Amino acid sequence: MPFADLVVGTLLYGALLGVIYGIATAGLSLIFGVLKIVNVGHGAFMMIGAYTTYWFFTLYGLNPVLSLPFSLAIGALLGLAFYYPVVRRVIDAPEMASLLATFAMGLLLQEAARMAWTSDYRGFSWEVARLEIGGVSIYASKLIAAGLALLLLLFHYVVFYRTKLGLAIRAVVQDREGALVVGINVDRIYALSFSIGIAITVASGSLLAIYNPVGINPYMGAILTLKAFVIAVMGGLGSIGGAFIAGVLFGLFENVSYVVLTGIEGVQPLVLTRFIAFTLLLVILLVRPKGLFGR
Amino acid sequence: MGEGLVVEGLESGYGEMQVLWGVSLRVNRASMTVVLGPNGAGKTTLLRTIMGINKPWKGKVIMEGEDVTFVPPHEKVARGMTLVPEGRRLFPELTVEENLLLGAYTRISTRSTAGYREALSQVYELFPRLRERRGQKAGTLSGGEQQMLAIGRALMSEPRILLLDEPSQGLAPKIAIQIIDLLSNLRRERGLTILLVEQNIAAALKNADYAYVMEQGVIIKEGERDKILHDESIRQAYLGL
Known part of the structure; x- marks a missing residue:
């Protein structure tokens, strides 16, 4: 492959993956922004989304794109199911309580998935066309996944800035007590925000499975949680737009460094990429403690 | 009484x-x-x-x-019943008008403005200053204006x-x-x-x-x-x- 094509291909795949990372982090950021809790079980919810797409495809031959509404619905319900008995009780508690609670939620999902579906690595192959872009051949499925991620971001934006619910959410974020005295049911806003956040997170797991339909297993969430943290912190915790831009940067960075490192002998590119990613995070935090886009 | x-x-x-x-x-x-x-x-x-x-x-x-x-x-x-809380507790990143709109939260819907139009014009009549600054972020107002906004926001719920x-x-x-x-x-x-x-x-x-x-x-x-x-x-x- 000519060098120019390699560069274009690497950047293109990096950007597409980055868009998915961006939406995968948006849910984490939304939940942190509104409820001020860090969802340590984040990746496990993405795992549920990946399985949702896998099973609908494998069992019923459902087009993976059409599994997205199911992921959103499952996520919204899971969010409510965890909010009322668990999350609600730890919102005002010391941070350790919410960290442990969300960690436990992740473990619960992970082990439930293992019991239900074993710990086998699963994958599927969805035959779609390849497109030629600038001399680079690219899977249409990856383009579709990224396109859907942008659509989800748009949905997120519309809810946030064009609806009464969004106005109420922004009010709660800016001043919880002010929200109480204007008659906003803050508990309900928390429940809905958590539900929407988890719905987007589960859906992003589906998108990841569409983008890269292999390696689906109950423990896939751990690394996804780590990446989402890095991206969220890079973008400024709680900033959804920031998370998205940071996601794209991270995707680009990951892909470029992977390709570059593959060329070096004696290096495990995947492992070293993660190492560099966290080093990058450290440097960003040293220079801009509130993240690239944090205020 | x-x-x-x-x-x-x-x-x-x-x-x-x-x-x-x-x-x-x-x-x-x-x-x-x-x-x-x-x-x-x-x-x-x-x-x-x-x-x-x-x-x-x-x-x-x-x-x-x-x-x-x-x-x-x-x-x-x-x-x-409503409260104008200590420290005003406005929504600093929202505009003056959005703050007032939220004051009528229990009565507004996305589609209809009927529930708050009249209350809004009454508040603006009471505080012409707020009308002048309707598009400005609440956090950029002076202390006195913020207090007017806090009271105006409370009045929007028609308590x-x-x-x-x-x-x-x-x-x-x-x-x-x-x-x-x-x-x-x-x-x-x-x-x-x-x-x-x-x-x-x-x-x-x-x-x-x-x-x-x-x-x-x-x-x-x-x-x-x-x-x-x-x-x-x-x-x-x-x-x-």
Whole structure:
């Protein structure tokens, strides 16, 4: 492959993956922004989304794109199911309580998935066309996944800035007590925000499975949680737009460094990429403690 | 005169720390009642507990004859009571108009503006300054303007009972007096029932009908305005006379 094509291909795949990372982090950021809790079980919810797409495809031959509404619905319900008995009780508690609670939620999902579906690595192959872009051949499925991620971001934006619910959410974020005295049911806003956040997170797991339909297993969430943290912190915790831009940067960075490192002998590119990613995070935090886009 | 707001033996606090030790008071409909007292007396806690932001431990809150002790704040707003909280608690990143819109939250829907149009023009009439600054972020307003916005936002829910926690705090004396005069007008013109906690005691007493004095979580004195105004110990402790 000519060098120019390699560069274009690497950047293109990096950007597409980055868009998915961006939406995968948006849910984490939304939940942190509104409820001020860090969802340590984040990746496990993405795992549920990946399985949702896998099973609908494998069992019923459902087009993976059409599994997205199911992921959103499952996520919204899971969010409510965890909010009322668990999350609600730890919102005002010391941070350790919410960290442990969300960690436990992740473990619960992970082990439930293992019991239900074993710990086998699963994958599927969805035959779609390849497109030629600038001399680079690219899977249409990856383009579709990224396109859907942008659509989800748009949905997120519309809810946030064009609806009464969004106005109420922004009010709660800016001043919880002010929200109480204007008659906003803050508990309900928390429940809905958590539900929407988890719905987007589960859906992003589906998108990841569409983008890269292999390696689906109950423990896939751990690394996804780590990446989402890095991206969220890079973008400024709680900033959804920031998370998205940071996601794209991270995707680009990951892909470029992977390709570059593959060329070096004696290096495990995947492992070293993660190492560099966290080093990058450290440097960003040293220079801009509130993240690239944090205020 | 009917009862606007009645509080009976109210107790509450934060965590293990009890702040209110059985507070009882009565605010007649369409009257202005002021609660005086030193810092730390529990005045803010009293208003927060009446509103339901702090859970009452004991006692009752009765709104126009109805027991609302455990009614959550958002429902109290829908029923016609609201609080202008200490420190205003505006939404700093939202515009003036969005803040006002949220004041009518219990009555607005995305599709129809009918529920708040009239209330909004009334507030703008009351505070022409806010109309001029409608598109500006609330956080960029001056202290006096922010206080106008806090009161305007509260009026947007068209309350019958209005609780105010030190509305003149941090304002120039002249503006503080204007704000309190304005409240007095609202009571007269709209029949608002007002319970006011205030540091600017002279201005508050001038306009109030009735006053309570609170210390260490209990009411230690109460009376008609004139009685409190001429009480020697109160003149010494609070009016510096």
